[in-house]
Amino acid sequence: MAIGVPAQQQQVRQAFERQNPLSDRFGMKAFHHIEFYCGDAINTASRFSWGLGMPMVAKSDQSTGNPVHASYVLRSHDLTFVFTAPYATHLAVAADKVQRLSAPPTSPLPGFDADKAYAFFRAHGMAARAIGIEVEDAAAAYEQCTANGGTGVLAPTDCGNGVTVSEVAAYGDVVLRFVSYGQGVDAHSGAFLPGFQDISAPKGAGGEAWPATYGIERVDHAVGNVWDMMEAVERLGGMTGMHRFAEFTAEDVGTVDSGLNSVVLASNNEVVLLPLNEPTYGTKRKSQIQTYLEQNVGPGLQHLALKTNDIIGTLRLMKERSHMGGFEFLDAPGEAYYSDLPARVPELTPQQVSELQELGVLADKDDQGILLQIFTKPCGDRPTFFIEIIQRIGCEDAVELPGGQVQMVQRGGCGGFGKGNFRALFKSIEDYEKKLGV
Ligand SMILES: O=C(O)C(=O)Cc1ccc(O)cc1
Ligand SMILES: [Fe+2]
Numbered sequence: 398m399a400i401g402v403p404a405q406q407q408q409v410r411q412a413f414e415r416q417n418p419l420s421d422r423f424g425m426k427a428f429h430h431i432e433f434y435c436g437d438a439i440n441t442a443s444r445f446s447w448g449l450g451m452p453m454v455a456k457s458d459q460s461t462g463n464p465v466h467a468s469y470v471l472r473s474h475d476l477t478f479v480f481t482a483p484y485a486t487h488l489a490v491a492a493d494k495v496q497r498l499s500a501p502p503t504s505p506l507p508g509f510d511a512d513k514a515y516a517f518f519r520a521h522g523m524a525a526r527a528i529g530i531e532v533e534d535a536a537a538a539y540e541q542c543t544a545n546g547g548t549g550v551l552a553p554t555d556c557g558n559g560v561t562v563s564e565v566a567a568y569g570d571v572v573l574r575f576v577s578y579g580q581g582v583d584a585h586s587g588a589f590l591p592g593f594q595d596i597s598a599p600k601g602a603g604g605e606a607w608p609a610t611y612g613i614e615r616v617d618h619a620v621g622n623v624w625d626m627m628e629a630v631e632r633l634g635g636m637t638g639m640h641r642f643a644e645f646t647a648e649d650v651g652t653v654d655s656g657l658n659s660v661v662l663a664s665n666n667e668v669v670l671l672p673l674n675e676p677t678y679g680t681k682r683k684s685q686i687q688t689y690l691e692q693n694v695g696p697g698l699q700h701l702a703l704k705t706n707d708i709i710g711t712l713r714l715m716k717e718r719s720h721m722g723g724f725e726f727l728d729a730p731g732e733a734y735y736s737d738l739p740a741r742v743p744e745l746t747p748q749q750v751s752e753l754q755e756l757g758v759l760a761d762k763d764d765q766g767i768l769l770q771i772f773t774k775p776c777g778d779r780p781t782f783f784i785e786i787i788q789r790i791g792c793e794d795a796v797e798l799p800g801g802q803v804q805m806v807q808r809g810g811c812g813g814f815g816k817g818n819f820r821a822l823f824k825s826i827e828d829y830e831k832k833l834g835v
Contacts, residue, residue, distance in 0.1 A: 421665045429576045547632070558582065568629055611705075622698075667808065766812040
């Protein structure tokens with residue numbers, strides 16, 4: 398889609414050049430999965446399954462011979478979530494003794510430690526433990542990261558079937574988990590890592606595949622909250638080679654008292670996007686990032702932006718379930734936000750503006766495309782982790798596939814991250830936090 402740029406902004410935008418130094422230290426492909434540690438995995442997984450339209454596709458638990466932890470894998474297109482909770486630790490200790498007597502391995506998650514999982518849950522509550530990234534070579538990724546200031550958590554481990562996994566510290570107790578597939582290994586055979594048992598989708602009454610998804614395609618960005626943004630940017634950028642993703646929006650003229658600083662790290666292909674936030678101080682209200690850091694007990698994953706190609710359709714399905722076990726959304730901005738919208742994003746038709754208003758969706762644009770976004774309330778008990786649903790419009794390049802076919806591929810970060818919505822968004826968050834009294 399061609400984006401009309403008001404004349405007075407042309408000059409500034411021409412001076413703005415998007416830079417991508419292609420500086421990754423190892424081949425990064427895409428987000429692979431996100432793993433959450435929970436107190437009870439089946440209940441947490443079921444809530445996300447229903448709320449986001451993600452059928453369960455694999456499991457590892459006592460029914461599959463795993464006495465250490467219960468793990469359930471959900472999927473919607475290229476989005477994979479894993480929910481893990483440890484069982485009673487005396488069972489895990491007993492199993493470990495059996496294992497050392499050369500019984501087959503019992504946990505398909507390399508490096509899993511029930512005591513650490515309990516300590517994690519005690520500190521953070523239900524929270525993301527691992528940001529899984531598919532890389533060309535998980536061993537090379539580990540070597541590069543640890544040779545360049547990163548802290549190793551799991552040395553490269555052969556999981557069988559040509560799959561290798563390694564982990565390095567990201568921030569707080571969150572790890573980057575690298576997953577790679579050997580030559581000729583199909584990344585999409587088997588629902589998850591080797592050792593997980595696939596669950597075939599039940600069929601509906603008419604034989605149709607059921608349950609369908611709500612249209613969520615994949616993780617667009619995974620945002621971390623930290624105390625010291627530059628420390629995190631230099632450490633994560635230094636070990637992975639990821640570059641700072643340049644952002645430009647007309648509204649980006651620091652008038653909004655946002656309570657946060659933010660930088661986006663991007664992989665070469667700008668498909669793996671890792672924004673980092675830190676609190677700012679001395680503002681009227683306590684920074685929402687500081688609230689997170691207190692409530693989460695330290696740094697962690699603040700939000701996942703999940704991408705759909707039809708935000709209206711996805712939201713109708715999610716909102717039908719908001720008050721019956723699904724996710725609730727932050728309050729929509731007022732009338733004025735939508736009456737100003739045609740001036741801010743002139744590409745939207747009146748029909749689109751009225752649908753966005755009906756569902757409380759925010760819209761923004763950068764020099765390249767349009768971003769539609771909406772935020773859930775916190776997903777768990779604590780005001781910490783939440784989900785953003787987004788659609789990006791524009792910035793498509795024709796890419797020739799090996800067979801000669803041409804496919805339109807959207808550039809990463811198209812439309813930005815919603816800086817133009819900070820004022821409206823932060824009002825919703827502040828109103829919500831006021832009600833909590835945090
Ligand atoms: O930067 C992003 O990715 C956003 O989606 C904007 C944002 C920043 C901070 C918040 O607490 C909530 C949303
Ligand atoms: Fe976001």
